[in-house]
Amino acid sequence: MSFHYGQGYPGGAHRPQGAPYGGGSGPYGPNPSAAYGGGQQQSGSPYGAYGAPGQGGQFGHAQGGSPAGHYGGYGAQPHGGQYGPQAPAGNVPPGVNQEAYQWFQTVDTDHSGFINLKELKQALVNSNWSVFNDETCLMMINMFDKTRSGRMDIFGFSALWDFMQRWRALFQQYDRDRSGTISGMELHQGLAQMGYNLSPQFSETLVRRFATPGGRPGIQLDRFIQVCTQLQSMTQAFREKDTTMTGNIRLNYEDFLSGAVTRLM
Secondary structure, eight states: OBOOOOOOTTTOOOOOTTOTTOSTTOTTSSOTTSGGGOSSOOTTOTTOOOOSOOSSSGGGOOTTSOOOGGGTTTTOOSSSOOHHHHSOOOOOOTTOOHHHHHHHHHHOTTOSSSBOHHHHHHHOBOTTSOBOOHHHHHHHHHHHOTTOSSOBOHHHHHHHHHHHHHHHHHHHHHOTTOSSSBOHHHHHHHHHHHTOOOOHHHHHHHHHHHSOTTSSSSBOHHHHHHHHHHHHHHHHHHHHHOTTOSSBOOOOHHHHHHHHHHHHO
16 A cells, blocks of 8 residues: 655645655654644643634634624634624633633523534534535544543633634635635645645545535535544554554454554544
8 A cells, every 4th residue: 555645734835755654843844743744833822722712703704893704704604793702701711812711601591511413513504604514523522622521621622623724724725716615626726735745636536525415516524624633633643553664554354444444433
């Protein structure tokens, strides 16, 4: 089995000639031992950082403005107002993004101090106002649930906030025709910018697999996050087996299945 890696998201650089894994910082840019793959951990936060949120307000609304075009609604509630400005600031814990804290207070509808799958789905929408799919929401909860309880506390939600801002910014960057979806060609170009050396046919296959049946051509933000995150995970699994750093490995059938089950299920 062969696979040529690149830098991957986030923060990757161009892959040096002949290097299957990219530059000296590894396939994903930041130190993989850091929390959630982020860089330096924020002071007082157990979850690490994905960097500062992108420009804009609550999961994609422009600061102080209303939704506009395809991109106004990323992560916003499809009905009702914006969460953030309506929620009291309260006492924001150290290391927690203030806007994320404000959203948390409103998204946590049962006032349990945690965000579950149902509550997260109500808080996240795509550019066409469709809610995020269950698989992506569950994947994000699993990523940011340190307690393994199937819920996120305020620290996990704040880390998710930064995560969403980064992916939203990438989605807008790669959506070159401003259609509100990522086409096969746009995905191929985006993956190439991340450093992946994959064929256009592979990108088209991914888009066909994850596009909404009967919907607008291309993939929405939720599927874009799901595809790229799973691609990162599988790349890391491959890299761990490629001890010689050649981009080629040998593994038996059960090892292959074990990797798929661990990373994707």
